[in-house]
Amino acid sequence: MKNLLAGLAVALLLFTGARAGAQPNAQDVIAAVDKIRNPGQPFRVTTTLIEYINGQARNRSVLVVYARENRQTQQFDNVVRYAEPARDVGKMVLMNGSNMWFYDPSSKASVRISPQQRLMGQASDGDVVTVNLARDYKASLVGEEKLKDADHRERDCWHLDLEAAGDEAVYSRVEYWVEKGTNRAVKGKFYSDSGRLLKIAYFHKPAMMLGGLRDTETIIIDAVDQNLVTTMTTSDMRAQDIPDAWFQRDYLPYIKAD
Secondary structure (H helix, E strand, C coil): CHHHHHHHHHHHHHHHHHHCCCCCCHHHHHHHHHHHHCCCCCEEEEEEEEEEECCEEEEEEEEEEEEEECCCCCCEEEEEEEEECHHHCCCEEEEECCEEEEEECCCCEEEECCCCCEEECCEEHHHHCCCCHHHHEEEEEEEEEEEECCCCCEEEEEEEEEEECCCCCCCCEEEEEEECCCCCEEEEEEECCCCCEEEEEEEEEEEEECCEEEEEEEEEEECCCCCEEEEEEEEEEEECCCCHHHHCHHHHHHCCCC
């Protein structure tokens, strides 16, 4: 209830500013995007990645993500479990604050990795975990733009520029186009630490999941070769209590998930 009231307060603030003809505060817009993207309770969700080359599917992977907001840091702790293909079952990724580890049961070792490390195709480890954008980035408003979404429909958007506020941000810079009125992210551009554009993402196919209308598919396009595309589809989002121990690196070998 507390999370819902906070989301309504942000939406009311943005709506009031729009009626008055004033541009909204960029940080408030990103906070509203977070309220749509992230449930206000611990949850699990299934994420399916499919890599396409020239329109032909090449690789497929299924992950189960367990996420919970850390009330002290206001960031999300995540455990990612590999469910498919069979050769990867049992592998896991832990994200705790700015730290991310990969665990391989064959070696029983966990190694430090970067959130920008590629997971499959154009999707990185940092793309599949839940994050708090308003906490990780300082947002500024670039302006208003009309933009065609993934379904080629024109949308009225706020164009935002996000700069990393600290080391915990997955990317050093992100651009977001957020639809006016709904506060749904329509498009994103993601940059490397050197300022190079890495990829472009489109968010679409909204559906009701865990009490909110959330986009269920992200189309990620390579910034250099647009024939390289990865889709990231979410399903079966549901509330789940997650033990504290799951978010400890040393406990990864003992996680027994369903």
